[in-house]
Amino acid sequence: MIENNIVKINAAPNNRPLSYKKLNKQIHNMINFKHKKILLDDVCGQRFIAASLQGNLEIEINGLPGNDLGIFLDGPKIVINGNCEDQAGNTMNDGEIIVHGEGGDVIGLSARGGKIYIKKDVGYRVGIHIKEYENKFPVIVIGGTTKDFLGEYMAGGLIIVLGLKFLPDGKIIENPHTICGDELGTGIHRGKIILRTEEDLEDKLGIGAKVDKMTSETEKEIRPYIEEFCQTFEIPLEMLFEKPFKVIKPISKRPFGGNYIGTII
Numbered sequence: 001m002i003e004n005n006i007v008k009i010n011a012a013p014n015n016r017p018l019s020y021k022k023l024n025k026q027i028h029n030m031i032n033f034k035h036k037k038i039l040l041d042d043v044c045g046q047r048f049i050a051a052s053l054q055g056n057l058e059i060e061i062n063g064l065p066g067n068d069l070g071i072f073l074d075g076p077k078i079v080i081n082g083n084c085e086d087q088a089g090n091t092m093n094d095g096e097i098i099v100h101g102e103g104g105d106v107i108g109l110s111a112r113g114g115k116i117y118i119k120k121d122v123g124y125r126v127g128i129h130i131k132e133y134e135n136k137f138p139v140i141v142i143g144g145t146t147k148d149f150l151g152e153y154m155a156g157g158l159i160i161v162l163g164l165k166f167l168p169d170g171k172i173i174e175n176p177h178t179i180c181g182d183e184l185g186t187g188i189h190r191g192k193i194i195l196r197t198e199e200d201l202e203d204k205l206g207i208g209a210k211v212d213k214m215t216s217e218t219e220k221e222i223r224p225y226i227e228e229f230c231q232t233f234e235i236p237l238e239m240l241f242e243k244p245f246k247v248i249k250p251i252s253k254r255p256f257g258g259n260y261i262g263t264i265i
Contacts, residue, residue: 007035011063012042020046020066031057045085050078067104070097073114086123089116092138098232102144111138111157115225119233120144120166124181125152132156132191141229148181151248152206154188160222161195162229162240172235174243185209185248193248194222201246212247219245 007030011023018026023046030038036057043049043063050059050070057076064085070078071090083101092111099116105123108116113136121144128149130138138157143164151159165175179197186206194214195201201211222245230237 006037006039006060008039008041010041011046012044017042017044017046020048024048024051027053027059050076070095073097084118089114089140092116093136100233103142105147108138108140111140112136113138116140117229117232118142118144121146121175123147125149127154127157127159127193128152130154130157130159130191139225141225143229143233143235145175145177146180149183149186149206150180151185151188151191151193151209152183154185154191154193154250156190158191158222158225159193160225160229161193161197162226163196163243164235172239180204182206185250188248188250189253190250192218194218195246195248196240196243197246198243201248205248208251209248210251212249214245214247218247 009026011018027038038059040061043061043065045064045066047066048068048071049065050073052072053076054074059076059078061080064083065080067086068090069084069088070092073095074093075095077096080099084099084103086104087106087109088103089097089108089111092114094113096114097116099118102120103118103122105125106128107122107126108130109128111130122142124147126146127140141160143162145163146161161179163175163179165173179195179199182204183206184204185193188209226240227237
């Protein structure tokens with residue numbers, strides 16, 4: 001069905017969920033007809049939605065997309081009006097994923113470009129092995145809190161965690177929970193993790209990570225993403241600067257170098 005130049009696809013006609021293959025086939029059929037905006041209704045756990053899609057395209061999702069949403073995404077914008085499951089943005093190359101709810105585990109696995117904005121909390125191992133190369137620069141911004149192993153083996157890019165809590169009545173308050181779990185930045189060897197917190201993060205650090213001060217240069221770098229995040233989710237920008245930001249950086253470019261043979265004999 002087409003309404004206001006938006007193509008609508010029901011992911012569960014007659015309350016019977018389509019398989020992820022059939023759903024993705026319908027999406028590709030609409031793209032072949034040159035449609036640029038697609039609305040998916042009644043999504044209920046289908047995996048691999050928008051896998052490998054390219055170009056100027058927007059997909060809006062009502063419901064709960066399953067694992068690997070936007071895997072290999074290369075340009076399109078995906079908006080989820082709710083939560084998403086694990087591994088959204090897996091090996092993402094470019095584009096945007098915007099989640100108006102919570103995210104699961106391993107968000108942004110090995111992403112090498114694009115932006116992932118998640119309004120509320122996320123799970124474990126978010127940002128694992130995200131990487132940057134030349135003009136590719138992945139960014140993950142989380143409005144709430146995270147679990148263990150945030151930024152594990154991070155090889156570039158930027159992760160920002162804001163530590164907010166969004167109440168059902170629309171109020172935004174400071175999250176009473178700790179901003180992140182343990183093993184923060186384990187194996188990080190490039191990039192930065194920025195956390196908006198007054199907590200002592202030293203006991204949470206993983207191997208290869210260190211806490212550093214926020215510099216004016218880093219603040220200038222992150223501000224455009226924070227402003228865009230606040231605009232996207234209607235968050236007052238001024239409240240975000242009522243707490244300090246702390247920076248997690250790599251101790252070394254080779255945090256596990258001593259565990260391997262350094263020379264060839």
